[in-house]
Amino acid sequence: MQEPEGQDSKIPVDDLPLVSLTTLPCASNLEHQIYFLGEQSSSDHGCWPPMQLRIPYTAPLPPATILPATASTITGAVAALANFLRPPSAGHGKTVILSGAGISVASGLADYRGSNGTYTLNKTYRPVYYHEFCANHEARKRYWARSFLGWTTLHKSRPNKAHFAVGQLGELGTLSKVITQNVDSFHLMAHPKLKTLELHGYLRNTVCLSCRTEYSRERFQEDLADLNPAWAVFLAEMLETGALSTEEPAERRRRGLKTNPDGDVDVPGVEYGTFRYPACPVCLSGPPEGTKVEQDSDGAWLPSSTAGILKPAVIMFGESIPNAVKLAVEDAVDEADRILVLGSSLATYSAWRLIKRAQEQGKPVGVANLGGVRGEEQFFSKVPVNGFGRDGVRCSLPLEEVMPALVDRLRLGGAPPLISETFRPAPWGR
């Protein structure tokens, strides 16, 4: 098991890796996605394709420098963002959004970096890597057991005001597409008509490693419950006590949810090794040539099988982002006139790289994220402190407040110039 190199604060930004994310139920109230990304392979630095999965960049980031300075309040940030999206020139052009975990915090999902994030709550958490998942029956049992406990809370979570505001900005004609690092499907739920590209996949489906058929994760949950009745009883108890809906370890323990030193939930009287999961139905009925798929009398996949393994349809650590997705997000950046980051610290290389790409094309960059953003000084080096937002915006305020207010402002007739923009001091006053 390689060490999580992304945690080395000395790794230069350019060497930081890629991204992927996995789900883990025990550190948050849900199967929240952990954007543990950061992959990179030293040999192909700067190129996208072959990336090895690494844990993301977790070193502390410097605090944000707010730009323009007036964007330190909701009113000021809204004015600057309105100018950013609709610069007062002929032809506003379109903005592509890049969203991360921060936009889903108001939906009850944890931002892994945030004050209640995985890193602070569960320092022993270790994600399952793609190669482990593919090769190791035991790793899959552990993954699915955790996922089984975390799914319900995620499944009950819904998009929040910020997601809906993104859809409204789309209706106002300001946006081209949305790229998201999130796997919660909230953008698709909130604005089905505005195209969303899911950089790290999605939790709503499972996918067969052999035939690539996708299946509903919701239905899969029912199969897991049928195959693991003791776990299903335990899950029902934990949902009853509310232990899965709090992030506080002490409170979780008080409500009956204990974890072992590895961060796994302790289910009384049950071992992780007993967890069972089903095989791919398509491969079961017609295994790919040269393979066999076997199940026990209850329908659980047997390790004598050589195919038919189901994986969450998210990009796991160590897994490459599909080429079609990489090309689609690059095209989205290339086609847009500017890019706006919502709720991402760009800790994963695949996300950070898109912003770099936009900047290299001379496109304005906006970032609305609570807390620091990896490498942000270089994105804003040419943005004036006393500007109006059209050249770039950096704010650090709650998205569920800023975004609806931004929609209201644009609906009221675009982006009225700031007072400081219309006031021209007399020449002798300078």
Ligand SMILES: [Zn+2]
């Ligand atoms: Zn299959």
